[in-house]
Amino acid sequence: MRQQSRFRPALLWWIIGLVLLVLVLPKSPTQVMAVPLIDTYMRVSAGAMHTCAIKDGSSLQCWGYTQWGETNPPTGSYRELSSGTSFSCAIRYSPQTLACWGKNTHGQTNVPSDTFRALDSGGWHSCGIKTDQSLQCWGFNTDGELNAPAGTYTKLSVGDGYACAIDTTQALACWGEESRAIPAPPIGSYRDINVGYHTACAIAVDNSIACWSYSNSQPFTPPSNVTYSQVSIGMSHGCGLITNTTTVTCWGQGMAAIYVPAGSFTSISSGGEHTCAIKSDRRILCWGENGSGQLNVPIESTPTAQGFATRTPTPTRIPTITRTATATNTATATDIPTATATATDEPTATATDVPTATATPTDVPTATATELPTATATDEPTATATELPTATDEPTATATDEPTATPTDVPTATVTDLPTATATPTDVPTLTNTATATATNAPTATMTIPLWRCYIPWAATK
Structure with a gap:
């Protein structure tokens, strides 16, 4: 229920943004259907x-x-x-x-x-x-x-x-x-x-x-x-x-x-x-007789432009949201964590083959998320990433309106309120009982959320 209630305001904002986009886009000049030029x-x-x-x-x-x-x-x-x-x-x-x-x-x-x-x-x-x-x-x-x-x-x-x-x-x-x-x-x-x-x-x-x-x-x-x-x-x-x-x-x-x-x-x-x-x-x-077209008087010696009134949306930029999480402390765990990303009320994206880490606990892991610049397109809905996950005494990362990770014996990460969630782990280090993984320029998980493009039938140029 909480996920559904959070999804509805986001959907409403998407609809409002789309309406504003249509209203503010530049309009092409209206072309009136031309009458053929008939010579005298x-x-x-x-x-x-x-x-x-x-x-x-x-x-x-x-x-x-x-x-x-x-x-x-x-x-x-x-x-x-x-x-x-x-x-x-x-x-x-x-x-x-x-x-x-x-x-x-x-x-x-x-x-x-x-x-x-x-x-x-x-x-x-x-x-x-x-x-x-x-x-x-x-x-x-x-x-x-x-x-x-x-x-x-x-x-x-x-x-x-x-x-x-x-x-x-x-x-x-x-x-x-x-x-x-x-x-x-x-x-x-x-x-x-x-x-x-x-x-x-x-x-x-x-x-x-x-x-x-x-x-x-x-x-x-x-x-x-x-x-x-x-x-x-x-x-x-x-x-x-x-x-x-x-x-x-x-x-x-x-x-x-x-x-x-x-x-x-x-x-x-x-x-x-x-x-x-x-x-x-x-x-x-x-x-x-018209065997050679001798009756076919040209009715239009100079073709004139013919068309219909059109409105063509012209977006200036398509924003891409990129979030990068960088671990600064040594992460150790006694259990073997498994991360599974599931998007509710949206197409489901599941990450498999997630790397596992097994080590002797030494420090409490601290995960610090840094924010990359947010790209904003003129006259387009603006997407801004805020409040990235912060680690507490337990390996728990919580982000407002962002994927929430809740640790259990097998930690599970659940993504809500995003149009598309895609988790693609690549080259993530594996920790053993004696190995310590320190992430400085650690592998980054990047989610790219392209803003929604729409096809407006009356806006298509003929």
Whole structure:
């Protein structure tokens, strides 16, 4: 009963110390769950199997097919952009020079040194309107693709070996595919032009639309019951923005013509078998074929830190309590003492093979305990050893809240109120009837009691 009553106050102090430890430990800064960074865009251009766009910060972003470096655009600030078959080109902000990247089997990325105000990329070549409004083309040239007409122009569009432009009088001019007998472009006043892989469409100033084929295939034309503010023609489909609305409609063949998303859009671009558009919130939405990831618009270009609020305990020191008992007088005994250490209400530690001493009593043994410095950790419970055993007329050592040794015919040492008691005798001298053991730097019995460490689930760093 006495041991239990002594154990309870000690346990209470341990609990109080633990609570204080949690309260005073430094806290790490609270991290709030971050919202993914979703980019907004100024321009988008769908190529054959990849897509590129200009972000609001004027930098370039590409995704999709990347065998030839199609998705590795150069750094810098850009104002205009166009994607062709496995390559793309863009106009820098200042000066308005060109940069092209991707496949270069036909010189399609070998840009001229002039400055430009507009450009468009097609199958294997590109054309641009220079700052003086004249035309210049580069890349593949087996069928007159680079033979742009003279004059001044405001709009242009490049397809697969064929290109058209609107001059300053709003008339259409087209070139390329010289080996084929293709029809001439329609006559009239036009404000916009778009050339796909087989079909070209032009929007007149009255918003009516005219389409024609420059290959052996039949042109695919948009529904005639509506007018369009913008059109974009791909390989086998086309899409457009309905006049005075932000609604997209598509026609032709393939998934891009069938699965048209609802929403509010401001611009549109059709590629090989997919289409991308900029929504009213300036984010990009793509639909159609996705065999090369050309629909996978990056939603987080710069990963942001994501985590949870945490509190991480950081102890400064872990104290270790060491007690050393040093005998200064000669110890003799007639009986053979046996020491057994037993911890009650705690895991039991028993010392065996305890050395025995047999001698003729001469003096009354005196055991003097000296105290080593106590290590105390900041913001941790403090353990201090006090009142080490003192020998009396009988070989009896008594310590407050420490192991108590009570001699009988066979002395027994009992340890109480300690979380763990471990007795490990090493190299202790053995006395015979004629031997006298004098301990100066006598063997020391060391008990190391590590303070309790705890794992706090909510304190774990994720």
